[in-house]
Amino acid sequence: MEKRIVYVDNAATTALSDKALEAMLPYFGKHYANPSAIHNYGSDAKAALERSRRLIASAIGAKNNEIFFTSGGTESDNWALRGIVEAYSHKGKHIITTTVEHNAVVKTTEALEKQGYEVTYLPVDKYGRITPEQLSDAIRDDTILVSIMMANNEIGTILPIKELCDVAHKRNVLFHTDAVQAVGHIKINVRELGIDLLSISAHKFQGPKGVGALFVRIGRIISPLMYGGGQERGSRSGTENVPGIVGMAAALEDAVLDMDDNNKKIISMRDRIIQGILKISGSYLTGDPENRLPGHAAFAFEGLDKKPIVTTLSKAGIHASSASACSAGSVKPSRILLATGASESLAYGTLRITLNEYNSEEDIDYLLETIPSVISTLRME
Numbered sequence: 001m002e003k004r005i006v007y008v009d010n011a012a013t014t015a016l017s018d019k020a021l022e023a024m025l026p027y028f029g030k031h032y033a034n035p036s037a038i039h040n041y042g043s044d045a046k047a048a049l050e051r052s053r054r055l056i057a058s059a060i061g062a063k064n065n066e067i068f069f070t071s072g073g074t075e076s077d078n079w080a081l082r083g084i085v086e087a088y089s090h091k092g093k094h095i096i097t098t099t100v101e102h103n104a105v106v107k108t109t110e111a112l113e114k115q116g117y118e119v120t121y122l123p124v125d126k127y128g129r130i131t132p133e134q135l136s137d138a139i140r141d142d143t144i145l146v147s148i149m150m151a152n153n154e155i156g157t158i159l160p161i162k163e164l165c166d167v168a169h170k171r172n173v174l175f176h177t178d179a180v181q182a183v184g185h186i187k188i189n190v191r192e193l194g195i196d197l198l199s200i201s202a203h204k205f206q207g208p209k210g211v212g213a214l215f216v217r218i219g220r221i222i223s224p225l226m227y228g229g230g231q232e233r234g235s236r237s238g239t240e241n242v243p244g245i246v247g248m249a250a251a252l253e254d255a256v257l258d259m260d261d262n263n264k265k266i267i268s269m270r271d272r273i274i275q276g277i278l279k280i281s282g283s284y285l286t287g288d289p290e291n292r293l294p295g296h297a298a299f300a301f302e303g304l305d306k307k308p309i310v311t312t313l314s315k316a317g318i319h320a321s322s323a324s325a326c327s328a329g330s331v332k333p334s335r336i337l338l339a340t341g342a343s344e345s346l347a348y349g350t351l352r353i354t355l356n357e358y359n360s361e362e363d364i365d366y367l368l369e370t371i372p373s374v375i376s377t378l379r380m381e
Contacts, residue, residue, distance in 0.1 A: 004362070006366055009354060010295060013203045013204070024243040024246050024247040027045065028243050031242075048242060052249035053245075055253050058253075060215065062191075065233070068214045068233075068236050070236060075212065075225070076180075077180075078108050078225060084145050087222055088221070094142045094143040095109060095118070095119045096122065097147045098122045098149070099121045100149070100154075100155075100340075101147070102149065102178055120138050122134050125340070126341050127288040127340065128155050129157060129160075132163045146176070150181070150188075151185075152287065156286075161177055165193055165194040166194060174196045175195055177193075184251070197215060202248035205255045206356075207244075207252065266295045266359075272368070273367060274297050277372075278299075282302035283301050284346065295354050295355035296355075300342065303345065308378055312377070322351060337350065
């Protein structure tokens with residue numbers, strides 16, 4: 001088969017959609033004013049900001065004044081954890097999370113431990129799952145926050161957020177979820193789930209990089225992460241990134257509108273990849289085989305190293321990854337796979353293929369022809 005260029009690293013970042021770009025352009029030029037300014041130009045920018053807030057709130061079942069704009073998922077995670085523990089530290093200093101969270105959560109909890117907070121890291125099973133019973137057993141009288149991701153960025157497992165949130169609330173504990181990989185890809189309604197805080201990052205669903213949001217349920221107190229001019233109703237200072245926010249809203253509105261049709265196509269392609277790759281000797285699917293993100297297919301190959309796999313595939317035109325973009329350059333075995341009980345040898349040989357609606361059946365044909373050949377060649381070296 002003739003060489004193709006195939007991008008299958010959508011969990012790391014997605015291409016900016018045409019609709020998002022079109023929506024953003026006027027706010028780089030004609031409507032460039034500061035949204036905090038009280039003149040007419042400023043009012044135009046402010047109106048765009050609030051229109052975007054409404055669109056994002058609607059996409060996840062939130063209220064307009066529960067959406068706060070940030071610079072992305074990392075800031076949203078940091079703010080959720082730091083803002084809540086600071087506001088509620090008088091009630092206790094115990095936090096619960098899992099062993100498979102994104103570094104934006106893990107590094108924050110590690111920093112909080114140095115400040116005197118105690119953190120319980122719930123272990124996961126071989127698919128990266130935890131149970132409500134585990135969470136219930138871990139909650140103490142001094143627990144003030146549970147932070148558990150909605151879907152894992154590396155292995156694609158979707159966690160039972162509603163059930164976990166119900167457990168936390170029965171003990172009067174707040175619940176945050178890092179939903180960066182889930183928003184725009186699976187249906188989310190914060191009211192139905194009961195979540196107190198939820199993190200969003202625009203570039204995971206065809207929005208621009210460097211912009212995100214934090215949902216904070218009305219009535220929940222959260223201390224500011226940054227201080228300054230008092231933007232975002234005094235909770236997150238700093239002039240808002242109006243073009244980015246407008247692009248995020250346009251991309252999310254589009255993603256939610258077409259989600260059902262897109263996911264039918266994406267799941268079909270994902271399942272073809274999984275069936276084909278598992279025919280390779282010494283290959284293993286990682287993550288939950290059924291309850292996983294629509295476009296997420298992650299594998300481990302016995303006796304191989306992730307870097308040669310990814311770089312050799314890239315030379316063949318296939319742009320995939322081994323793990324989260326934040327840790328893709330690491331030479332260490334996957335900490336996520338180690339947390340699931342995988343051997344160190346297996347945790348070195350990872351490959352993550354993440355699709356979206358712009359991929360085609362011809363792309364899948366090329367993947368299934370090229371990947372087995374690459375794996376076979378690497379095993380002979």
